[in-house]
Amino acid sequence: MLIVQKYGGTSVADLEKIRKVAQRVARYKDQGHDLVVVVSAMAGETDRLLSLAYEITPEPAPRELDMLVATGEQVTSALLSITLQAQGYPAEALLGYQIPIYTDELFTRARIQEIPTERLRKGLSQGKIIVVAGFQGITPEGDITTLGRGGSDTTAVALAAALRADLCEIFTDVEGVYTADPRIVSQACKIPRLSYEEMLELASAGAKVLDIRAVELAMVYKVPVHVRSTFSEAPGTIITEEDEEMEKVLVSGVTYNRNEARISLYGVPDQPGVAAKIFGPIAERGILVDMIIQTGRPDGKADLTFTVPRTTLREALKLVEEVAQKIGAERVESSEAISKVSIVGAGMRTHAGVASKMFETLARHGVNIMMISTSEIKVSCVIDEKYTELAVRALHEAFGLDQPPQEEK
Amino acid sequence: MLIVQKYGGTSVADLEKIRKVAQRVARYKDQGHDLVVVVSAMAGETDRLLSLAYEITPEPAPRELDMLVATGEQVTSALLSITLQAQGYPAEALLGYQIPIYTDELFTRARIQEIPTERLRKGLSQGKIIVVAGFQGITPEGDITTLGRGGSDTTAVALAAALRADLCEIFTDVEGVYTADPRIVSQACKIPRLSYEEMLELASAGAKVLDIRAVELAMVYKVPVHVRSTFSEAPGTIITEEDEEMEKVLVSGVTYNRNEARISLYGVPDQPGVAAKIFGPIAERGILVDMIIQTGRPDGKADLTFTVPRTTLREALKLVEEVAQKIGAERVESSEAISKVSIVGAGMRTHAGVASKMFETLARHGVNIMMISTSEIKVSCVIDEKYTELAVRALHEAFGLDQPPQEEK
Numbered sequence: 001m002l003i004v005q006k007y008g009g010t011s012v013a014d015l016e017k018i019r020k021v022a023q024r025v026a027r028y029k030d031q032g033h034d035l036v037v038v039v040s041a042m043a044g045e046t047d048r049l050l051s052l053a054y055e056i057t058p059e060p061a062p063r064e065l066d067m068l069v070a071t072g073e074q075v076t077s078a079l080l081s082i083t084l085q086a087q088g089y090p091a092e093a094l095l096g097y098q099i100p101i102y103t104d105e106l107f108t109r110a111r112i113q114e115i116p117t118e119r120l121r122k123g124l125s126q127g128k129i130i131v132v133a134g135f136q137g138i139t140p141e142g143d144i145t146t147l148g149r150g151g152s153d154t155t156a157v158a159l160a161a162a163l164r165a166d167l168c169e170i171f172t173d174v175e176g177v178y179t180a181d182p183r184i185v186s187q188a189c190k191i192p193r194l195s196y197e198e199m200l201e202l203a204s205a206g207a208k209v210l211d212i213r214a215v216e217l218a219m220v221y222k223v224p225v226h227v228r229s230t231f232s233e234a235p236g237t238i239i240t241e242e243d244e245e246m247e248k249v250l251v252s253g254v255t256y257n258r259n260e261a262r263i264s265l266y267g268v269p270d271q272p273g274v275a276a277k278i279f280g281p282i283a284e285r286g287i288l289v290d291m292i293i294q295t296g297r298p299d300g301k302a303d304l305t306f307t308v309p310r311t312t313l314r315e316a317l318k319l320v321e322e323v324a325q326k327i328g329a330e331r332v333e334s335s336e337a338i339s340k341v342s343i344v345g346a347g348m349r350t351h352a353g354v355a356s357k358m359f360e361t362l363a364r365h366g367v368n369i370m371m372i373s374t375s376e377i378k379v380s381c382v383i384d385e386k387y388t389e390l391a392v393r394a395l396h397e398a399f400g401l402d403q404p405p406q407e408e409k
Numbered sequence: 410m411l412i413v414q415k416y417g418g419t420s421v422a423d424l425e426k427i428r429k430v431a432q433r434v435a436r437y438k439d440q441g442h443d444l445v446v447v448v449s450a451m452a453g454e455t456d457r458l459l460s461l462a463y464e465i466t467p468e469p470a471p472r473e474l475d476m477l478v479a480t481g482e483q484v485t486s487a488l489l490s491i492t493l494q495a496q497g498y499p500a501e502a503l504l505g506y507q508i509p510i511y512t513d514e515l516f517t518r519a520r521i522q523e524i525p526t527e528r529l530r531k532g533l534s535q536g537k538i539i540v541v542a543g544f545q546g547i548t549p550e551g552d553i554t555t556l557g558r559g560g561s562d563t564t565a566v567a568l569a570a571a572l573r574a575d576l577c578e579i580f581t582d583v584e585g586v587y588t589a590d591p592r593i594v595s596q597a598c599k600i601p602r603l604s605y606e607e608m609l610e611l612a613s614a615g616a617k618v619l620d621i622r623a624v625e626l627a628m629v630y631k632v633p634v635h636v637r638s639t640f641s642e643a644p645g646t647i648i649t650e651e652d653e654e655m656e657k658v659l660v661s662g663v664t665y666n667r668n669e670a671r672i673s674l675y676g677v678p679d680q681p682g683v684a685a686k687i688f689g690p691i692a693e694r695g696i697l698v699d700m701i702i703q704t705g706r707p708d709g710k711a712d713l714t715f716t717v718p719r720t721t722l723r724e725a726l727k728l729v730e731e732v733a734q735k736i737g738a739e740r741v742e743s744s745e746a747i748s749k750v751s752i753v754g755a756g757m758r759t760h761a762g763v764a765s766k767m768f769e770t771l772a773r774h775g776v777n778i779m780m781i782s783t784s785e786i787k788v789s790c791v792i793d794e795k796y797t798e799l800a801v802r803a804l805h806e807a808f809g810l811d812q813p814p815q816e817e818k
Contacts, residue, residue, distance in 0.1 A: 015464055052488060055424055057495035064494070064502050068487035071480035078477035079461060085473070086466035093473050097506060098551050142507050 001166040002034040002124070006134065006156035009043040010173040011230035012076050015083075021171075021230065022083040025129060029089055034124050036163065038134040038156040039080055041072025062107035066136075066146045070096070073133035073152070081131045091129040094119065096136035096144065101155065103137035103145045106286045110137055110145035111213075112154065115162040132159065150211030157214040161221035168218065168225045170210060175229045176236030177202065177209050179401040180254045184389050187402040191252055192235070195242035198252050198346050199225075201378040205342030206257025215239070242346060250354060251345040251399040256392050258339045258385060260290070261313035262370075263320055264305040267297075267330025274327055278304070281319045287312045290340075291373045291382065301330075305371065307382060310336055338370065339388045342380040343395055355379045361398040367391050410575040411443040411533070415543065415565035418452040419582040420639035421485050424492075430580075430639065431492040434538060438498055443533050445572065447543040447565040448489055450481025471516035475545075475555045479505070482542035482561070490540045500538040503528065505545035505553065510564065512546035512554045515695045519546055519554035520622075521563065524571040541568065559620030566623040570630035577627065577634045579619060584638045585645030586611065586618050588810040589663045593798050596811040600661055601644070604651035607661050607755050608634075610787035614751030615666025624648070651755060659763060660754040660808040665801050667748045667794060669699070670722035671779075672729055673714040676706075676739025683736055687713070690728045696721045699749075700782045700791065710739075714780070716791065719745055747779065748797045751789040752804055764788045770807040776800050 005025065012018050025037055040046075049069045053060040060068075074095055081093035099119055103110035123130045134152025137145045147154050153170060160168035177199065180188040194202070196219035203212040210227055218225050218239065228236030268274060282289060292306040308316045317334055324332050341362075348354045358379050362369060367390065371382035383391055396402060414434065421427050434446055449455075458478045462469040469477075483504055490502035508528055512519035532539045543561025546554045556563050562579060569577035586608065589597040603611070605628035612621040619636055627634045627648065637645025677683060691698060701715040717725045726743055733741050750771075757763045767788050771778060776799065780791035792800055805811060 015461065019465075049484070052424065052484075053491055056428075056488065056492050059495075060491045061494040061500075064487040064490045067502055067504070068484055068491070071483050074480050074483075075458070075461075075477055078473040079465065081473045082462055082469040082477070083465050085470045086468075091470075093476055095476070095553075144504075 002036075002163060003028060003167045003169060004036045004038065004156050004160040004163065004165045005169045005171060006038040006152055007040065007230060008152065008170075008172045009040040009046070011171050012039055012080065013043040015079070017230075018076070018080055018083055022080060022087060022089075024171075024230075025080075025084065026087060026089055029129060036120065036124070036130045036132060036159055036165070037080065038132045038152055038159065039073060039076040040134050040152040041069075042076055045072040045075070063143055066107045066110075067144045070133070070136040070144045070146055073135050077131045077133040084129055084131070089129055090127055091131055092123045093131045093133070094123070095133045097138040097142065099132065101137040101158070103139060103147070105139045105141075105143070105145070107143075107145055109148035109286050110139075112137060112147070112158045115158060117162050120159070120163060147213075150208075150214070153211035153214035154217065157217045157221075157223055157225065160223045161217055165223065168223050170214075170225060170227045171230040172209060172227065173230065174209060175232065175234055176227050177207060177239075178253065180392055180396045181256070184256075184392050185254070185396045188396065189401070191237050194237055194239050194252060195346055196239060197242065197377055198344055199239045201342070201344040201375060202253055202255050205255045205344060205378060205380055206259070206340065207253070207255045210239075249345055250347040250351055251343045251401065253345075254341065254343050254392050254395045254399070254401065256339055256341045256388050258388065259310045260307050260338050260340050260382065261310040262305060262307050262335045262338050262382070263313070263317060264303065264333045265320065265324055265329045265331075266303050266333070267301045268304050269328055270300055270302060271327070277327055278320065278323050281323065282308070282316055285315060285319065287316050291371050291380070293371055307338070307340070307371070337385045338382050339385045340380050340382050341388065341391045341395065342378055343399060344378045346377050348377050348379075357398065358395060361394050362391055365390055365394045367394075411445075411572060412437060412576045412578060413445045413447065413565050413569040413572065413574045414578045414580060415447040415561055416449065416639060417561065417579075417581045418449040418455070420580050421448055421489065422452040424488070426639075427485070427489055427492055431489060431496060431498075433580075433639075434489075434493065435496060435498055438538055445529065445533070445539045445541060445568055445574070446489065447541045447561055447568065448482060448485040449543050449561040450478075451485055454481040454484070472552055475516045475519075476553045479542070479545040479553045479555055482544050486540045486542040493538055493540070498538055499536055500540055501532045502540045502542070503532070504542045506547040506551065508541065510546040510567070512548060512556070514548045514550075514552070514554070516552075516554055518557035518695050519548075521546060521556070521567045524567060526571050529568070529572060556622075559617075559623070562620035562623035563626065566626045566630075566632055566634065569632045570626055574632065577632050579623075579634060579636045580639040581618060581636065582639065583618060584641065584643055585636050586616065586648075587662065589801055589805045590665070593665075593801050594663075594805045594811075597805065598810070600646050603646055603648050603661060604755050605648060606651065606786055607753055608648045610751070610753040610784060611662055611664050614664045614753060614787060614789055615668070615749065616662070616664045619648075658754055659756040659760055660752045660810065662754075663750065663752050663801050663804045663808070663810065665748055665750045665797050667797065668719045669716050669747050669749050669791065670719040671714060671716050671744045671747050671791070672722070672726060673712065673742045674729065674733055674738045674740075675712050675742070676710045677713050678737055679709055679711060680736070686736055687729065687732050690732065691717070691725055694724060694728065696725050700780050700789070702780055716747070716749070716780070746794045747791050748794045749789050749791050750797065750800045750804065751787055752808060753787045755786050757786050757788075766807065767804060770803050771800055774799055774803045776803075
C-alpha cells in the first residue's frame with residue numbers, strides 16, 4: 001500500500017519522540033508499504049517563531065512571516081530523515097518548494113493549487129521514505145507560503161490525493177474523533193467511523209482534531225483518512241464515504257467553537273449590491289464569514305449581523321468600518337464573547353425534530369440562542385460564551401451520547 | 410553606491426541587536442545607497458541545530474544536515490526584513506534557492522558555482538533592501554547546501570562580485586584585522602589597510618576574522634572589502650589591491666592556527682602515481698591538505714608527513730589507512746597536538762632575511778620547528794601546540810609590531 005502519514009507537533013516534540021515516530025514508520029516500511037511522512041514543527045516552535053515576529057511589530061510582513069515560521073517544519077523533516085537514515089532506512093526530506101507544493105499567494109493562509117508528483121514518485125521508486133515538511137508551499141514566483149494553522153493535515157491529505165494513496169493516517173495526541181471534547185464531557189466516546197460529510201460538519205463546527213480543509217480535500221478526492229494516536233496502537237476514527245454498513249446515528253457528536261466573533265452593522269441602506277460591498281473586501285482577504293442574519297426594519301433600512309473567526313475580527317472590523325462609512329450605515333458593533341455549539345449526524349437527513357430538540361434542550365438550561373444555522377446534517381447555535389460547557393454537556397446527554405456507541409464488525 | 414553588507418552571528422544575536430542592524434542599514438539607505446544585506450544565524454543557533462543532529466547520530470546524513478542548519482539564516486533574514494519593513498523601509502528577504510546561489514553538491518562545505526543576478530537586480534530596481542540568508546546555496550537539482558563555517562562571508566563577497574558592487578562591508582564583533590590575536594598579544598594593533606594577498610595569507614594562516622574563500626573571491630573579482638565592527642562607527646581594515654600608496658611593511662601580522670593535525674605515512678613504496686593514490690581520495694572529499702614533506706630513506710622507501718584541518722582528521726585518517734594498506738606502506742601515525750604560526754607581509758617580496766629571523770626567534774625561545782612552508786609573502790612553521798602563545802608573542806615583538814602602525818592619510 002502507498003500510505004501518507006502525518007505526525008503533529010506533540011508527536012515530534014523532542015528527539016526521543018522523533019525516534020519513536022521513526023520506529024513506527026520503519027515498522028510500516030518493513031511490512032512492505034510505500035511511505036510519505038508529513039511532519040509538523042516540534043510542539044511550541046511555531047509559537048516561538050511567531051512571538052519573535054510579533055515582538056518586532058504587531059503587523060509583520062506576511063511574506064517574511066511565512067519564511068520565518070516555515071523553518072519549524074523544515075527542522076523536523078530534516079531531523080526525522082536523519083533519524084531514519086541513522087537506523088538504516090533510506091529517507092529523503094523534501095520541503096514545500098522542492099516537491100513543489102504550489103499554492104496561491106495568500107501568505108499565512110495559502111491554498112494548495114497543484115502538486116506535481118514526479119519528484120515524490122522518483123523517491124518512492126528508489127525505495128525511499130519521503131519525509132515532507134508540512135504546512136508549507138510555494139507560489140509560482142518561488143515565495144514560501146504557509147497554509148495556516150492545521151496546515152500539515154491539509155498537506156498530508158493533498159499529497160495522498162495527488163499520489164492516489166491508499167490511506168492517509170493522521171497521527172495526533174488524541175485517540176480519534178470523540179462525541180464531544182473529553183475535557184468538557186467526561187462521558188465522551190471515541191467514534192469508530194464517520195462519513196466525510198459528518199467530519200466536515202464537525203470540523204467546521206469546531207472539532208479541532210482534523211483541519212477542515214483537509215476533510216474537504218479528502219471528501220473531494222475520496223481519500224480514506226484514519227485519525228489515531230501516536231502514543232498508542234489503538235485504532236482511531238476512520239473517515240470514509242458514507243456506505244450502507246455505516247450506522248446512521250441521529251447525532252454523531254456535539255462540538256463547540258470559541259473562535260467566533262460577531263460583527264453587527266445597524267441601519268444599512270437598502271441598495272442593490274450592498275451585501276457585495278460589505279462581504280467582497282472580507283472575502284478578498286480570505287476571511288471566512290460563517291453565519292449571516294439580516295433583519296428588515298420599519299424605516300426601510302436593515303440590520304446585518306454576521307460571524308467571523310475571532311482571530312480575524314480585527315482585520316474584518318477595519319474593512320467593515322470603511323465600508324460602513326462609504327454606504328452610510330448607522331453604526332458598527334462587535335463582540336468576542338460568543339461561542340457556537342453544534343450537533344452533527346448523518347441520521348438527521350431522515351429524522352425530523354432534531355433541531356427542535358436542540359433548541360428545547362438549550363432553553364430548558366436557560367441558554368439564550370442568538371443565531372442559528374443548519375445544514376442537512378448539522379444544527380449550530382451561537383450562544384453567550386459563558387454557557388459553552390453547560391450547553392455541550394446538556395446536548396451530549398439529551399441525544400444519548402453518554403453511552404459508548406457500538407463498534408462495527 | 411551599491412553596497413553589500415554582511416552581519417555575523419553576534420551582530421544579530423537577539424531582536425534588539427537586529428533592530429540596531431536595521432537602523433544602520435536604514436541610515437545607508439537614507440544616504441541613497443543600494444543595499445544587499447547578508448545575515449548569519451543568530452549567535453549559537455547553528456551550534457544548537459548541529460547538536461540536535463549529532464545527538465541523533467555521530468554521522469548525520471549531510472543533505473539533511475544542510476537542510477537543518479540552513480534554517481538558522483532563514484530565520485534571521487526573515488526577522489531583519491520584518492524589522493526593516495516595520496520601520497517603513499521596503500525590504501525583501503531572499504533564500505539561497507530563491508536568488509538562486511548555485512553550488513556544487515559537496516554538502517556541508519559546498520562551493521558557489523554561479524549566481525544569476527536577475528532576481529536581485531529586480532528587487533534593487535524597485536528600491537528594496539535585499540536581505541539575503543547567508544551560508545546557503547542550492548544544487549542544480551534543488552537541494553539546499555551550506556558553505557561551511559564562515560560561509561556567510563563568502564556569500565557576501567560572491568554577491569558583491571556577481572553584482573559588481575562598489576564595496577563589501579563585513580560587520581563583525583571585532584574592529585578589523587589585527588597584527589596578532591589581541592587575546593594573546595595585548596599590544597596587537599588594528600591594521601588600517603591590507604592587500605588581498607596579505608589578507609589571503611593571514612586568513613589561510615589562521616586569522617579568523619574573514620573566511621579565506623571570501624578573500625579569494627574578493628581578490629579574483631577585485632571587490633574592495635571593509636572589515637569593521639557592528640558595535641562602533643570606527644573604520645576597520647580595508648582590503649584592496651596592492652597599490653603604490655600602500656605602505657609595504659615587512660611583516661603585517663603574526664597569526665596562528667590550532668585547527669591543524671598531522672598525518673604521517675612511514676615506508677611508502679617508491680612507485681609512480683603513489684602520491685595521487687594517497688591525496689586523490691582526500692581531495693575528492695574536499696579535505697584541504699596544507700603542508701607536505703616527503704623524506705627519502707636509504708631503503709628506497711619514503712616517509713610522508715602532511716597536515717589537514719583538525720576537524721577533518723578522522724575522515725582523512727580513514728581514507729589514508731585504506732590507501733596505506735593497498736599500497737603496502739609500513740604504518741600510519743597522526744597527531745593533533747600541533748599548531749601553525751605564521752608571519753605575513755607584502756614587504757617580504759623585496760626584503761631577504763625575514764624567514765631566517767623567524768627561525769632564529771623561535772629557536773631563541775626554545776621552540777622546535779617541525780615543518781616549514783613559505784610563500785612570496787608568508788612564512789609558516791608547524792610547532793608543538795603548547796608553544797603557540799609564546800611563539801606568537803615572541804614574533805610580534807621581534808618584527809616590531811608592538812608599536813602601533815602609522816595610519817595612512
